[in-house]
Amino acid sequence: MKINVIYFGMIAEAIGKNVETLQINSIQPNTDDLTTFFIQQYPVLKNKSFKIAVNQQMATNNTVINENDEIALLPPFAGG
Amino acid sequence: MSEKKIKNVFVEGPITPEKIANSIAHHQVKTNIGAHDIFLGQVRADEIDGKTVQAIEYSAYEEMANKVFDEIREDAFSKFDLTCAHIYHSKGVVKAGELCLFVFTSSKHRAMAFDACRYITEEIKAKAPVFGKEIFEDSSHVWKVNN
Numbered sequence: 001m002k003i004n005v006i007y008f009g010m011i012a013e014a015i016g017k018n019v020e021t022l023q024i025n026s027i028q029p030n031t032d033d034l035t036t037f038f039i040q041q042y043p044v045l046k047n048k049s050f051k052i053a054v055n056q057q058m059a060t061n062n063t064v065i066n067e068n069d070e071i072a073l074l075p076p077f078a079g080g
Numbered sequence: 081m082s083e084k085k086i087k088n089v090f091v092e093g094p095i096t097p098e099k100i101a102n103s104i105a106h107h108q109v110k111t112n113i114g115a116h117d118i119f120l121g122q123v124r125a126d127e128i129d130g131k132t133v134q135a136i137e138y139s140a141y142e143e144m145a146n147k148v149f150d151e152i153r154e155d156a157f158s159k160f161d162l163t164c165a166h167i168y169h170s171k172g173v174v175k176a177g178e179l180c181l182f183v184f185t186s187s188k189h190r191a192m193a194f195d196a197c198r199y200i201t202e203e204i205k206a207k208a209p210v211f212g213k214e215i216f217e218d219s220s221h222v223w224k225v226n227n
Contacts, residue, residue, distance in 0.1 A: 008141055009211030010223040056144035072141055078224035079169060079210030080121045080181045080201060
């Protein structure tokens with residue numbers, strides 16, 4: 001399954017990119033699966049704090065991901 | 081049915097005192113307002129490990145952030161008896177001493193303006209996907225985290 005991923009702030013800096021399309025070998029992954037997947041893909045994320053947004057909504061519970069969803073990895077907020 | 085147009089809250093660079101003055105002036109025609117409250121966020125020259133912050137470079141998940149700002153504003157209108165509420169946030173570089181956030185609430189009476197201004201500001205800090213890179217004089221940086 002393909003997902004479109006956007007990275008921000010210290011997460012984008014740590015992995016060296018802002019956007020990419022990734023292939024996930026799972027039929028119905030959820031955001032917990034994604035967290036594990038991203039840490040495997042980018043071990044540098046293991047010590048970083050980040051949250052996942054799905055289609056511009058914070059994934060507060062474990063959210064199911066669908067093909068072509070917009071996934072964003074968000075480091076701690078610093079607005080204001 | 082047309083989708084509601086979401087306002088863009090972001091301003092490139094610092095928020096100028098002139099923008100704030102103009103915003104106040106624009107409300108003088110709204111004579112049902114009896115109280116305004118304003119919160120201004122200013123970039124601090126914090127000292128971190130012996131180095132002084134010169135500026136913060138703000139970035140954001142802009143599309144989501146504008147939706148979040150809009151939700152916060154709508155929530156404020158439902159919780160408080162407001163006449164007006166405006167939010168502006170910087171993106172890009174804002175130097176120490178310059179302003180990065182402008183929250184402006186107006187109501188008939190002071191209590192609602194005060195409470196709403198605080199509510200909006202706290203919600204922004206907690207929920208808006210805005211990121212800040214604190215830049216030092218030697219061009220090194222650390223990432224700011226709200227507490």
